[in-house]
Amino acid sequence: MHERILPVAPAADDGATAPFADRSIVHVVRQFYPMIGGLEDFVRNLVGRQVGRFGSVRVVTLDRLFIEPDRQLPARDLIDGVEVWRIPFRGSPRYPIAPSVLGCLGGADIIHVHAVDFFFDVLAATSLTRRTPMVATTHGGFFHTAKFRRLKSAWFNTVTRATASRYRGIACCSESDLATFRQIAPSRVRLIENAADLDKFGDAAARRPARSLITIGRFSRNKRLDHLLDMMQVLTASDPAWHLHIAGSASDWSEADIRAMIAARDLHSAVTLHVGPSNADIRAVMGACSLFVSASEYEGFGIALIEALSAGLLPVVEPNAAFRSLSRKHDMVRLAGFADPAGAAAAVEAAHSALSERPEALRQAAITSARQHGWETTARLYEDLYRDALG
Structure with missing residues (x-):
C-alpha cells in the first residue's frame, strides 16, 4: 500500500481551488517511489499536492530502481492519485539514457524536469519540436562529489549552459545551487528551497536525552559513513552507552560493505544498521534518539536535516555548503568536521550536554525551527514559477 500524500490547501490569494484546472503537468525524474530518498520524497510530495489543482498530473520515471537493477517495475501505476509512467533505460545511473521519454509528453501544457541529467539535456535539445513550456529544479546539479570535477565543470559550462537556455525557469533548491546556476542562466534562476514533510517524523525524538544518534540516507560514498564510524570509536571508548543507528539503502556502498x-x-x-526502512520504522528508531548526525560531504539541500529538526533531534553535521546555509537559519544546528573523529565526537558530546541542561526547550526549539520549511509556501512558489512559464 502506498503511503498517502495529502493535497496542499488552496492558496488563499488564488480565489480558486484549482488554479490550473485546464492545464496538464508532466514531471520527469529519474527515480520515483518506491525509491526513497531526498529527491524522490520531494517530487512525491510536490506532485501529490498538485492533484486537484491541475487538470492532470503525470510522472515519467525509469522502470528500475538503481538499488535494485534486476527488478522491473510496472509500466503504469497510480500513486497518490498521480499517473506514473515508467520507461526503460540503459547506461549508468549517473547518466541513464532513456530516449522513450519523448513519447511520454503528449498533452502536457507544462513539463517540469527534476535534476540535471539526461532528461534535462534531451528535453532541451528537442524542445523546438514541442514548444511546450519547460521548467526545472536543480536538486544539487551533478556536483555531489569531487570525482571527475574537471569534466563536470567543462560539461556544465558548455552543454548545461546551452540546455539551460531552453527552460523558462530554473528553481534552485539551495543558495549554493543558486550561486552555481546563476553563472550560466542568470535571467532564468530563482531560489525555491526544498520543503520537507514535517508530519512524517514530527515530534518523534526521545522525550528524555539519550546517548543515541541517527543518520539517514543512501549508503553513498559522499555520505562518509566511514567517518561516522570512526567517530563512534572515539565516543564509545569514553562511554560505551553511545549508540548509532544508520538508516538507509544500498548505493555506492552495499549493505555488506x-x-x-x-x-x-x-x-x-x-x-x-537499518536497511530499506519504512518511514514508520525510522520514526520508531527516532523515538530512542536525541541527536541527528551526518558526515555528508555534499547535499543538494539537506531535507533529512530538516526532517530531523521536525522530530526534535539536535543535528551535528558536516559543514558542507548546504548544511552551512541551513545552520544560518537554524541556531541549534552544530557543525563539525567528521574527518577529525575526536573533534566530531567532542561536538556530539557537547550537543548532548546542552540538551541535558534544557531538554524540552531545545527539543521544542528544533521542532519550531523546522516549520519555516513547510510545504505550503514551497508549493505556492512553484505555482508562481508555472504561471510565469506559461506566460
Whole structure:
C-alpha cells in the first residue's frame, strides 16, 4: 500500500481551488517511489499536492530502481492519485539514457524536469519540436562529489549552459545551487528551497536525552559513513552507552560493505544498521534518539536535516555548503568536521550536554525551527514559477 500524500490547501490569494484546472503537468525524474530518498520524497510530495489543482498530473520515471537493477517495475501505476509512467533505460545511473521519454509528453501544457541529467539535456535539445513550456529544479546539479570535477565543470559550462537556455525557469533548491546556476542562466534562476514533510517524523525524538544518534540516507560514498564510524570509536571508548543507528539503502556502498566497516572497527554492539526502512520504522528508531548526525560531504539541500529538526533531534553535521546555509537559519544546528573523529565526537558530546541542561526547550526549539520549511509556501512558489512559464 502506498503511503498517502495529502493535497496542499488552496492558496488563499488564488480565489480558486484549482488554479490550473485546464492545464496538464508532466514531471520527469529519474527515480520515483518506491525509491526513497531526498529527491524522490520531494517530487512525491510536490506532485501529490498538485492533484486537484491541475487538470492532470503525470510522472515519467525509469522502470528500475538503481538499488535494485534486476527488478522491473510496472509500466503504469497510480500513486497518490498521480499517473506514473515508467520507461526503460540503459547506461549508468549517473547518466541513464532513456530516449522513450519523448513519447511520454503528449498533452502536457507544462513539463517540469527534476535534476540535471539526461532528461534535462534531451528535453532541451528537442524542445523546438514541442514548444511546450519547460521548467526545472536543480536538486544539487551533478556536483555531489569531487570525482571527475574537471569534466563536470567543462560539461556544465558548455552543454548545461546551452540546455539551460531552453527552460523558462530554473528553481534552485539551495543558495549554493543558486550561486552555481546563476553563472550560466542568470535571467532564468530563482531560489525555491526544498520543503520537507514535517508530519512524517514530527515530534518523534526521545522525550528524555539519550546517548543515541541517527543518520539517514543512501549508503553513498559522499555520505562518509566511514567517518561516522570512526567517530563512534572515539565516543564509545569514553562511554560505551553511545549508540548509532544508520538508516538507509544500498548505493555506492552495499549493505555488506557497511557491515564490514562496522566489524573492522569492532562496533557490533554500538551500531545498528537499518536497511530499506519504512518511514514508520525510522520514526520508531527516532523515538530512542536525541541527536541527528551526518558526515555528508555534499547535499543538494539537506531535507533529512530538516526532517530531523521536525522530530526534535539536535543535528551535528558536516559543514558542507548546504548544511552551512541551513545552520544560518537554524541556531541549534552544530557543525563539525567528521574527518577529525575526536573533534566530531567532542561536538556530539557537547550537543548532548546542552540538551541535558534544557531538554524540552531545545527539543521544542528544533521542532519550531523546522516549520519555516513547510510545504505550503514551497508549493505556492512553484505555482508562481508555472504561471510565469506559461506566460
